[in-house]
Amino acid sequence: MKSIVIGEYGGLDRLHFTRSQMPRAGDNEVIVKVKACGVNHLDIWIRKGARPCKGFPHIMGSEISGFVAEPRGAFKEGDRVAVFPWLYCGRCINCANGNENLCVKPGTIGRTTNGGYAEFASVPLQNLARLPDNVSCTDAAAVILAGTTALRMIRKAGVKKGDTVLVLAAGSGVGSSAVQLCRISGANVIAAAGSDEKLERARAIGAEHAINYTEGSMKEKVMDLTGGDGADAVIEQVGKDTWQDSLSCLKTGGTIVTCGATSGSSVGLDILDIFSRQLRIIGSSSGMMADMKDVLDHVANGAFKPLVSKTFPLEKAADAHRLMESRNFFGKIILLPH
Ligand SMILES: [Zn+2]
Structure with a gap:
């Protein structure tokens, strides 16, 4: 699959547009065909090494929306989904009490796992939420992290x-x-x-x-x-x-x-x-699945307007990072792998 891979920390030239292996879905994971992935300041910090990633080679991108690529759980192929950006174990006392934002084993998709700067990503099934019909993948990617x-x-x-x-x-x-x-x-x-x-x-x-x-x-x-x-x-x-x-x-x-x-x-x-x-x-840090679903509902009913500054094809990830570092934009910068 096409992807943006970093092999070491550094400048924009570390963002390699390349072909990498398709991700394999582990237990309780699902492959998502990435339609849109938001670019976050976190990505800049990861690229520069200010926030460590899981190890190299690494694919960043925390704000993913797209289509379910193969049926899993209650989801069938082609279902439109938003991916909750934060990992949670689902088993600790806080998760059990419905406070997954307080999980004792937290992580972030695109930092502690490979993310959405790619045509496909493997994400936990429990992180999937269905997209309302009238919410585009680009708009979803624009709100799932910041809005939540x-x-x-x-x-x-x-x-x-x-x-x-x-x-x-x-x-x-x-x-x-x-x-x-x-x-x-x-x-x-x-x-x-x-x-x-x-x-x-x-x-x-x-x-x-x-x-x-x-x-x-x-x-x-x-x-x-x-x-x-x-x-x-x-x-x-x-x-x-x-x-x-x-x-x-x-x-x-x-x-x-x-x-x-x-x-x-x-x-x-x-x-x-x-x-x-x-x-x-x-x-406060991160949010809850229920928050993300409520945000998407507010987008669906028109009360919340996603602000998209600019979209880029996946291979232009360096341009997207350059724009983000310029601070000369208002709204989200989005990569479109598909
Ligand atoms: Zn937990």
Whole structure:
């Protein structure tokens, strides 16, 4: 099959378009004919060695949708599916309790196993979800990781109708998903981003207010917009550069959920502020199958609009990585192996 294989860590020239052996489905696995695979920052980190992969040769790609290539379980050949990006054992106490996002033996398709930069991928049967008829594979690949991550954060924060939620990095995959999913929950969104162009786009997908966190005090702006109360919840992923400001934007009893630290992960923390204002700090990573299915349903009924920046044929994976590293895009970059 055609695939993009890396044999060692490094630059764009490590992405080899080549023919490799068809994957074989192990027990409880299924072969998926990959129609679309999202490109994620994780892929860049893997290629460069900042996040180790399972070993070489390696095929990355965590955001897969396509067709079932051979019947397995309740799925028949040709069924359209989205692949849940995170591996879970299905047997540990957390999995048994329905919290597969807390699995004690976690993994990620495309990092700890071969992924979707190929015509075919072998994935666990338990990771498959049927695609609603009117959701394209490209749109599915665009939302299954970022949308699922964002929905888990919103649910952990307990966001409800009428809440005000501050969403940082609103131009990112998780951020733009959070803006849309908060609106679907009936919350009001204050989007924050570092450029006016991204803020304009955040408004276009439903943010009531948009503020540039590189200009002036984010706290003052949020307090102005909330009548001095502050936000019920903050969706954080910037880290060091914004963490203190993000905390200060919360109302008493408010909740901050973090899933990333793009500007650095070491932040000062004044616990006096945490206990006296009774703030909740929640970490989040990945999501649950149920979240992914709900996200796909929101896409199917038109409430959630997948944002696709550009698609590339598989052999142009280096161009896709180059675009991602340029940061000069809005929405998902998608590879189309078939
Ligand atoms: Zn488990």
